[in-house]
Amino acid sequence: MSVTDGNTAARTTEHVVRTDDGAKLAVTVRVPSLRVIGSTVVLSHGWAASRRMWQEVADRLLAKGHSVVLYDQRGHGRSTLGRSPIGVERLGDDLATVLAAFDTRNAVVAGHSGGGFAAMSFAVRDPGRASMRLRGLVLVATAAHDQDTPDGEVRMMGNRLFSWALSRPWLGRRLLGQTMGPQPDRAALETNRRMFAATAARVRADCFRSSRGMDLRAGLMSVAVPAVVLAGDADRVIAPKLGESIAMTMPNARFERVPGAGHMLPLEAPDRVARAIVELADR
16 A cells, blocks of 8 residues: 655555564555655664654654655564564564565664664674665664563563553553653653553563573674664663663664653654664765
8 A cells, every 4th residue: 555645745655574484564664755765764663562653753764865664563563473482583583574575775774672672683693684784773772681571570561450551541651651751751651551552461471571581792793884872861671781782892883872861762752863863874
């Protein structure tokens, strides 16, 4: 399906990409209606979110002339689960499938939180393939290690009472308040709540369980593409020091803290995230 988005002067098409284990990934491609089109940017969201996470960032990228590919991670949004269990390597392979489906080369990939795990997993699994597909990486509120979610938190993610609470707007926003900085925008909080509540409890639990034992640092030492690593200085979900560790490990990366922001940077600081992406896309 192809439609024209008058608000952002873009042509939008919807696609379904099938993985090798039978998952169907829902993908949106937005191309600016300009004579000269810049780089392609692929946006990978985190756990219990969806493509909606990136809307504000995508609008800014389109205004700068860049094409945008957004997809729902397996089990999220309109994407289905496949035969393989959810895992960091599996999600990296899903990203590779999306890039290959559109023959995307020299792209900037931006990954938020668990989407950052997927982006880094893709890059470290095959650095040669990554160098062909990637112009750069923007890693947002994410980590390469130390993501061993305690059993109690995993159980909570799959708990029916927690799901019920998320479905109540006021209560759900209160429960997820710690994901943002000290002065969160109410609309951004509500967007986050809706995405979290729309994600199946089993998927939430499996995602938070999947990063146990993850350590991508050794592989990142061989990923030479330019990278920008962003972290909110008030992030209480993934400590900013873990983002700084990524930038110290990669040979061509820099780290930046975003003042006053928490974990949900694409919602809290879309201008700053878009600037980091454009910085690499315009190189």
